[in-house]
Amino acid sequence: MLTYLVRRLLYAIPILIGVNLLTFILFFFVNSPENMARAILGGKNVSDAAVENWKHERGYHLPRVWNGKEKGLGTLTQTIFYQKSVSMLRFDFGHSDRNNLDIGSEIRRRMFPSLAYAVPTFVLSLQIGMTAALLVAFYRGTYLDTVVLFLCVLMMSISTLFYIIGGQFLFGLVLKQVPISGYGDGLSAAKFLVLPVLVGIVGGLGGSIRFDRTVFLEEIGKDYVRTARAKGLSERRVLYVHVLKNAMIPVLTTVVFSIPFLFMGSLTTEAFFGIPGLGGFTIEAIGSQDFAIVRAMVYLGSILYIVAQIITDISYTLVDPRVRLG
Amino acid sequence: MTAAAHGNTLAAWLDAWGFMLGNVAVVLIFAGIAWFASSVLPREPWRSACRQLRHRPMAWISLILLCLYALVGILDSISWRDALKDEQGKPRRDATGRIQLEPKPLSILDRICSPLRLQNEKTYSAPLADRQFSKDLVKDDTGRSTWVSAPLKYPGTHLLGTNKVGQDVLFQALKGVRTALVIGGLGTLIIIPFALFFGVMAGYYGGWIDDVVQYLYSVLASIPGILLIVSFVLIFGRGLAQLCIILGIASWTGLCRLVRAECLKLRELEYVQAAEALGVSRPRILLKHVVPNLMHLVTISAVLQFSGLVLAEAVLAYVGVGVPVDVGSWGNMINNARLELTREPVVWWNLMAAFLLMLGLVLPANLLGDNLRDALDPRMRRR
Numbered sequence: 139m140l141t142y143l144v145r146r147l148l149y150a151i152p153i154l155i156g157v158n159l160l161t162f163i164l165f166f167f168v169n170s171p172e173n174m175a176r177a178i179l180g181g182k183n184v185s186d187a188a189v190e191n192w193k194h195e196r197g198y199h200l201p202r203v204w205n206g207k208e209k210g211l212g213t214l215t216q217t218i219f220y221q222k223s224v225s226m227l228r229f230d231f232g233h234s235d236r237n238n239l240d241i242g243s244e245i246r247r248r249m250f251p252s253l254a255y256a257v258p259t260f261v262l263s264l265q266i267g268m269t270a271a272l273l274v275a276f277y278r279g280t281y282l283d284t285v286v287l288f289l290c291v292l293m294m295s296i297s298t299l300f301y302i303i304g305g306q307f308l309f310g311l312v313l314k315q316v317p318i319s320g321y322g323d324g325l326s327a328a329k330f331l332v333l334p335v336l337v338g339i340v341g342g343l344g345g346s347i348r349f350d351r352t353v354f355l356e357e358i359g360k361d362y363v364r365t366a367r368a369k370g371l372s373e374r375r376v377l378y379v380h381v382l383k384n385a386m387i388p389v390l391t392t393v394v395f396s397i398p399f400l401f402m403g404s405l406t407t408e409a410f411f412g413i414p415g416l417g418g419f420t421i422e423a424i425g426s427q428d429f430a431i432v433r434a435m436v437y438l439g440s441i442l443y444i445v446a447q448i449i450t451d452i453s454y455t456l457v458d459p460r461v462r463l464g
Numbered sequence: 465m466t467a468a469a470h471g472n473t474l475a476a477w478l479d480a481w482g483f484m485l486g487n488v489a490v491v492l493i494f495a496g497i498a499w500f501a502s503s504v505l506p507r508e509p510w511r512s513a514c515r516q517l518r519h520r521p522m523a524w525i526s527l528i529l530l531c532l533y534a535l536v537g538i539l540d541s542i543s544w545r546d547a548l549k550d551e552q553g554k555p556r557r558d559a560t561g562r563i564q565l566e567p568k569p570l571s572i573l574d575r576i577c578s579p580l581r582l583q584n585e586k587t588y589s590a591p592l593a594d595r596q597f598s599k600d601l602v603k604d605d606t607g608r609s610t611w612v613s614a615p616l617k618y619p620g621t622h623l624l625g626t627n628k629v630g631q632d633v634l635f636q637a638l639k640g641v642r643t644a645l646v647i648g649g650l651g652t653l654i655i656i657p658f659a660l661f662f663g664v665m666a667g668y669y670g671g672w673i674d675d676v677v678q679y680l681y682s683v684l685a686s687i688p689g690i691l692l693i694v695s696f697v698l699i700f701g702r703g704l705a706q707l708c709i710i711l712g713i714a715s716w717t718g719l720c721r722l723v724r725a726e727c728l729k730l731r732e733l734e735y736v737q738a739a740e741a742l743g744v745s746r747p748r749i750l751l752k753h754v755v756p757n758l759m760h761l762v763t764i765s766a767v768l769q770f771s772g773l774v775l776a777e778a779v780l781a782y783v784g785v786g787v788p789v790d791v792g793s794w795g796n797m798i799n800n801a802r803l804e805l806t807r808e809p810v811v812w813w814n815l816m817a818a819f820l821l822m823l824g825l826v827l828p829a830n831l832l833g834d835n836l837r838d839a840l841d842p843r844m845r846r847r
Contacts, residue, residue, distance in 0.1 A: 156683035161695070169699040291834060295771065295827040297778050299798055300819045307805045318806075405690055406779055424694055425784055432695055440686040 171198035252415030259338035271350030293344030319412035526828035543571035585630035594619030639792030654712025659719035667727020767833035
């Protein structure tokens with residue numbers, strides 16, 4: 139187990155370096171600091187001195203990968219690549235381009251509202267999706283099955299924006315049950331989070347019910363189910379005890395895919411509902427073209443994805459004793 | 465963000481010729497469909513799949529709806545510029561005697577819908593209304609001022625009402641069809657060759673090629689899709705053509721993974737082994753035996769990818785990295801109208817038009833994808 143964990147973490151390093159190189163090439167070769175300065179300072183009418191000054195303040199005046207003016211190690215360390223990209227490998231995200239915010243402390247502060255939204259959404263949608271899918275699998279081949287399947291496709295075909303705007307309109311404006319947007323400290327945040335969580339669950343429900351149903355039906359066709367039925371177990375018991383346990387592996391595999399989606403979904407949801415989390419932070423950064431923040435968020439997103447992948451692999455051993463990591 | 469601000473020649477070129485790329489895309493898509501229909505459909509398992517689809521009304525209805533959208537898209541894609549007319553109605557010429565053209569090309573759809581396009585009101589009006597939506601303070605003959613909603617210039621002609629600046633909502637929504645089709649279609653067309661090439665190479669050849677490809681898509685897949693797209697757009701600028709390429713590059717990894725897994729299976733099958741034993745060259749095996757057997761996977765995920773991209777367009781517009789604001793798209797419509805539900809009384813027709821037209825495209829695509837999957841999957845067929 140431990141050796142497996144170490145190996146997985148070691149395997150994550152080249153991936154992170156790859157992400158790092160990709161963002162570096164994108165932001166500093168395809169797009170130059172010169173362009174960034176002009177985009178932020180505004181248009182073409184900026185004097186060269188102002189651009190140089192801006193680059194100096196943020197350390198973008200250094201050469202990109204190789205500094206010939208320095209000696210020894212300085213040729214490598216006095217460069218944008220070392221100072222802006224390699225430092226990210228040490229989780230040092232630097233400062234934002236526009237307001238000179240410390241991105242690392244911003245992330246630590248804004249992490250909690252994001253988690254307060256994402257964790258309930260994630261747990262509840264998993265729970266509701268699986269329960270509904272089991273129910274549909276129980277009634278497979280009936281009229282109910284057909285209707286629910288069509289409803290699922292319908293729900294998948296509706297834009298997330300519709301759920302957000304519609305939810306705000308219905309629950310915030312017409313029924314006046316919850317505030318439309320905003321956020322509070324501590325427990326008072328709960329009433330602000332009800333609607334975003336609800337919207338998050340409803341938005342992903344169609345896809346997850348459909349996928350889980352397919353997995354359950356695949357399992358139902360297997361021999362052990364026939365055996366279980368043959369020994370006289372009720373259909374309910376077969377489904378809830380035998381099929382559910384065996385279907386966990388494919389379901390868990392989709393969990394890893396849904397974690398980045400959680401990040402992506404919360405990007406729009408957070409901005410719409412005014413939750414001061416990482417998604418809202420990113421949207422603001424995109425709006426003000428703050429490349430440093432976007433770079434940091436790309437990197438953070440890929441770290442989250444890799445961590446989620448490792449957790450998924452470990453959870454395989456918990457649901458299936460045949461899986462041994464090593 | 466304009467391309468000029470970036471000083472990027474590629475972006476500038478795309479800005480200038482982006483609309484032509486759309487036309488080229490339409491031709492390419494139809495060439496692809498024609499090729500698909502003529503060369504692939506008569507073969508198994510497509511023949512039996514078609515036979516199956518014949519008994520599924522849902523598949524037919526979806527296909528007809530998609531064709532309707534495609535028709536609107538084509539009508540809006542073939543465009544040309546009119547000559548500028550002088551006062552006597554003759555074409556205006558410049559100093560060298562060349563006929564001067566309008567700055568903007570007009571598509572066939574623009575020409576068909578010219579009443580809708582040109583009959584603009586001042587501001588909001590409800591669907592089929594004959595008066596303006598808002599009331600103005602007007603003094604009547606006796607000097608008393610009353611709140612009156614002014615009559616419209618073209619009463620009863622706006623089937624879905626007008627938007628904030630008085631443009632016809634139905635026309636705006638129809639203009640969004642082409643944008644959605646180009647983003648979904650061109651994006652998918654870019655994904656397929658990428659995913660197919662890398663997936664087949666990795667799955668069939670294995671070894672270091674497999675390692676490299678796996679590394680490539682692990683890196684790309686580990687970046688949350690929307691952030692990857694956002695950073696590309698921030699750098700290459702906004703534009704329909706750029707967005708298609710970016711969406712394509714950012715989302716080929718899923719299909720690549722599928723193709724690679726399928727190839728690993730196909731490589732071990734008897735007919736591929738037999739072909740190798742008979743000394744058929746590897747490229748020939750790939751083209752004749754492996755790729756045709758991947759086409760069902762590719763088709764299904766292409767259809768689903770298409771609907772995903774259409775939905776993504778709206779989200780990107782909201783985030784502020786979608787198609788340029790002057791290009792008609794459902795994302796831009798929703799983005800502009802997002803505060804209209806908080807108005808009193810509510811202005812709902814803008815949002816409804818955009819969401820309904822989007823649903824009308826995405827739902828048939830998803831249903832068709834589902835039906836195709838059922839018809840092509842031998843396990844489903846037996847059931």
